[in-house]
Amino acid sequence: xxxxxxxxxxxxxxxxxxxxxxxxxxxxxxxxxxxxxxxxxxxxxxxxxxxxxxxxxxxxxxxxxxxxxxxxxxxxxxxxxxxxxxxxxxxxxxxxxxxxxxxxxxxxxxxxxxxxxxxxxxxxxxxxxxxxxxxxxxxxxxxxxxxxxxxxxxxxxxxxxxxxxxxxxxxxxxxxxxxxxxxxxxxxxxxxxxxxxxxxxxxxxxxxxxxxxxxxxxxxxxxxxxxxxxxxxxxxxxxxxxxxxxxxxxxxxxxxxxxxxxxxxxxxxxxxxxxxxxxxxxxxxxxxxxxxxxxxxxxxxxxxxxxxxxxxxxxxxxxxxxxxxxxxxxxxxxxxxxxxxxxxxxxxxxxxxxxxxxxxxxxxxxxxxxxxxxxxxxxxxxxxxxxxxxxxxxxxxxxxxxxxxxxxxxxxxxxxxxxxxxxxxxxxxxxxxxxxxxxxxxxxxxxxxxxxxxxxxxxxxxxxxxxxxxxxxxxxxxxxxxxxxxxxxxxxxxxxxxxxxxxxxxxxxxxxxxxxxxxxxxxxxxxxxxxxxxxxxxxxxxxxxxxxxxxxxxxxxxxxxxxxxxxxxxxxxxxxxxxxxxxxxxxxxxxxxxxxxxxxxxxxxxxxxxxx
Amino acid sequence: xxxxxxxxxxxxxxxxxxxxxxxxxxxxxxxxxxxxxxxxxxxxxxxxx
Numbered sequence: 001x002x003x004x005x006x007x008x009x010x011x012x013x014x015x016x017x018x019x020x021x022x023x024x025x026x027x028x029x030x031x032x033x034x035x036x037x038x039x040x041x042x043x044x045x046x047x048x049x050x051x052x053x054x055x056x057x058x059x060x061x062x063x064x065x066x067x068x069x070x071x072x073x074x075x076x077x078x079x080x081x082x083x084x085x086x087x088x089x090x091x092x093x094x095x096x097x098x099x100x101x102x103x104x105x106x107x108x109x110x111x112x113x114x115x116x117x118x119x120x121x122x123x124x125x126x127x128x129x130x131x132x133x134x135x136x137x138x139x140x141x142x143x144x145x146x147x148x149x150x151x152x153x154x155x156x157x158x159x160x161x162x163x164x165x166x167x168x169x170x171x172x173x174x175x176x177x178x179x180x181x182x183x184x185x186x187x188x189x190x191x192x193x194x195x196x197x198x199x200x201x202x203x204x205x206x207x208x209x210x211x212x213x214x215x216x217x218x219x220x221x222x223x224x225x226x227x228x229x230x231x232x233x234x235x236x237x238x239x240x241x242x243x244x245x246x247x248x249x250x251x252x253x254x255x256x257x258x259x260x261x262x263x264x265x266x267x268x269x270x271x272x273x274x275x276x277x278x279x280x281x282x283x284x285x286x287x288x289x290x291x292x293x294x295x296x297x298x299x300x301x302x303x304x305x306x307x308x309x310x311x312x313x314x315x316x317x318x319x320x321x322x323x324x325x326x327x328x329x330x331x332x333x334x335x336x337x338x339x340x341x342x343x344x345x346x347x348x349x350x351x352x353x354x355x356x357x358x359x360x361x362x363x364x365x366x367x368x369x370x371x372x373x374x375x376x377x378x379x380x381x382x383x384x385x386x387x388x389x390x391x392x393x394x395x396x397x398x399x400x401x402x403x404x405x406x407x408x409x410x411x412x413x414x415x416x417x418x419x420x421x422x423x424x425x426x427x428x429x430x431x432x433x434x435x436x437x438x439x440x441x442x443x444x445x446x447x448x449x450x451x452x453x454x455x456x457x458x459x460x461x462x463x464x465x466x467x468x469x470x471x472x473x474x475x476x477x478x479x480x481x482x483x484x485x486x487x488x489x490x491x492x493x494x495x496x497x498x499x500x501x502x503x504x505x506x507x508x509x510x511x512x513x514x515x516x517x518x519x520x521x522x523x524x525x526x527x528x529x530x531x532x533x534x535x536x537x538x539x540x541x542x543x544x545x546x547x548x549x550x551x552x553x554x555x556x557x558x559x560x561x562x563x564x565x566x567x568x569x570x571x572x573x574x575x576x577x578x579x580x581x582x583x584x585x586x587x588x589x590x591x592x593x594x595x596x597x598x599x600x601x602x603x604x605x606x607x608x609x610x611x612x
Numbered sequence: 613x614x615x616x617x618x619x620x621x622x623x624x625x626x627x628x629x630x631x632x633x634x635x636x637x638x639x640x641x642x643x644x645x646x647x648x649x650x651x652x653x654x655x656x657x658x659x660x661x
Contacts, residue, residue, distance in 0.1 A: 070618070070619065070622045071622075071626070074622075074626070074628065074631070077631065077634065077635055077638055078631070080638065081634055081638070091638075091641075091642070092645055095638075095641070095642030095643075095645050095646065096642070096645055096646045098642070099639065099642050099643055099646050100646060103615065104615065106618075107615075
């Protein structure tokens with residue numbers, strides 16, 4: 001049985017194909033259209049998924065959309081009705097969209113499906129799952145657990161913003177829900193907006209900014225904005241927000257409470273924004289921990305599965321893990337709405353079709369390392385690179401690994417494109433920019449000359465799974481870069497009093513460990529453990545780098561510039577290589593250096609993408 | 613027409629038939645906005661719709 005899951009029409013549209021219960025392919029539309037967070041019908045992603053399985057839509061039994069439009073419409077109308085007349089400004093903008101398009105989503109989906117290869121006269125069924133059902137299914141069904149507690153937290157779907165449930169075998173029951181407008185995701189997004197970042201994409205910047213700050217606003221938040229109960233449920237005082245009835249996240253009362261209007265995007269960051277970030281991060285962690293404790297008691301389970309946008313908060317995930325409430329935690333790598341496509345498809349397989357679910361004997365999940373996107377054969381890579389005028393050398397696999405490891409050890413910034421593209425927001429060694437984490441200047445160089453992004457953001461480390469506990473205060477799997485842990489104590493370097501007194505961002509330039517480029521100011525790091533079973537080529541590269549440097553760790557950042565979707569094809573990789581300060585590029589067995597290339601092929605890449 | 617039927621079924625199942633008149637008025641109001649303004653582009657800000 002073939003099931004195609006789709007998420008679309010909001011943000012981060014995506015497609016996922018499940019064949020007889022196996023996750024065969026999944027990809028986000030933005031990677032193909034090169035438009036970040038592309039919300040349109042994911043026709044390119046669907047075309048890829050079908051091609052990967054060697055079929056057309058005619059061979060697909062069910063297509064499932066990741067949320068239900070009517071309850072969402074009901075939520076909108078009830079919200080506007082409850083906030084008359086203030087809600088009119090939002091109503092005026094929302095209604096044309098709904099009346100022209102969104103209310104007719106079923107017809108729209110049918111029309112779009114009709115246009116796909118094999119879509120004409122398609123006689124499969126079109127199904128809809130609930131938004132949080134999709135998230136919960138994406139968290140539990142691919143997990144390595146026979147049974148587990150399931151917690152989903154995000155902005156909002158139809159009505160639900162947080163769900164607490166239980167999964168066992170092929171059953172998944174949601175026991176409790178928190179409903180709009182009381183949303184942890186929207187609370188975090190309100191602070192994202194207030195600190196001058198873009199909602200729905202800047203949340204991870206707030207998380208990255210938090211360690212520079214002091215959580216001095218926590219009490220103000222708890223006293224005024226959010227009432228957190230002992231069991232983790234909470235109530236948001238709506239007078240501080242404007243998202244129900246208006247077109248901004250926060251209200252005047254919010255600005256008065258914190259004594260200033262929202263920071264404008266790209267304005268200079270001050271200690272105040274850092275303190276706000278630290279405060280909302282602390283409140284978020286408090287809520288997540290309380291919810292986790294309560295679901296632990298309710299379900300009696302020792303394993304926890306997480307999904308929803310808030311599950312991408314890897315700092316909170318790290319705290320949750322270390323708190324020891326659960327023995328083990330598994331987080332869906334595509335925890336945001338894109339992952340809803342996958343969850344919806346798995347929900348249909350197990351819950352609608354009633355198919356059994358078996359856990360893998362090796363206790364691994366069924367996400368194949370999240371390498372679920374397109375890959376290119378060596379012939380295809382060479383052909384594609386030739387077509388765009390790239391100059392390259394072809395080597396055997398071992399030489400490619402050695403040459404890349406040499407370049408990394410020499411301090412070069414390396415583009416690395418191998419195998420299948422990752423599904424989810426993180427690059428995991430399939431479409432990555434790599435660097436030497438030991439270099440004290442690499443963090444700044446990569447941020448300013450390659451990524452063109454804010455210099456306050458440190459990079460994440462990839463480390464061989466076998467070596468993780470030697471370098472970090474962490475001894476478990478973290479294959480999806482969703483757990484933050486500290487650098488191992490014996491690798492840390494204490495800062496002098498003088499250095500401690502430096503202004504937040506300046507501290508990042510001080511070498512605070514043996515691997516400064518991946519060490520945040522609070523000595524934390526967003527760890528990715530690399531497993532030989534799921535990505536042998538990347539694991540080999542880490543080993544080759546270790547042979548040269550005694551360090552099995554690399555900087556791993558996504559292969560893109562700020563505002564650009566992560567590269568998908570060899571052409572995308574080459575364009576990014578030529579438009580940035582990358583020195584070296586490896587695509588399959590093709591090795592490219594900057595000096596080899598025709599300078600005329602360089603382009604003004606920095607300004608090609610709108611800032612996120 | 614199918615949409616109206618589906619919406620009606622939805623309201624019945626959700627026990628929200630009381631919303632039908634409100635929904636009808638709001639939809640008419642919305643339709644008026646569409647007819648007079650004709651824009652259906654999501655604004656460049658965060659929206660929950």
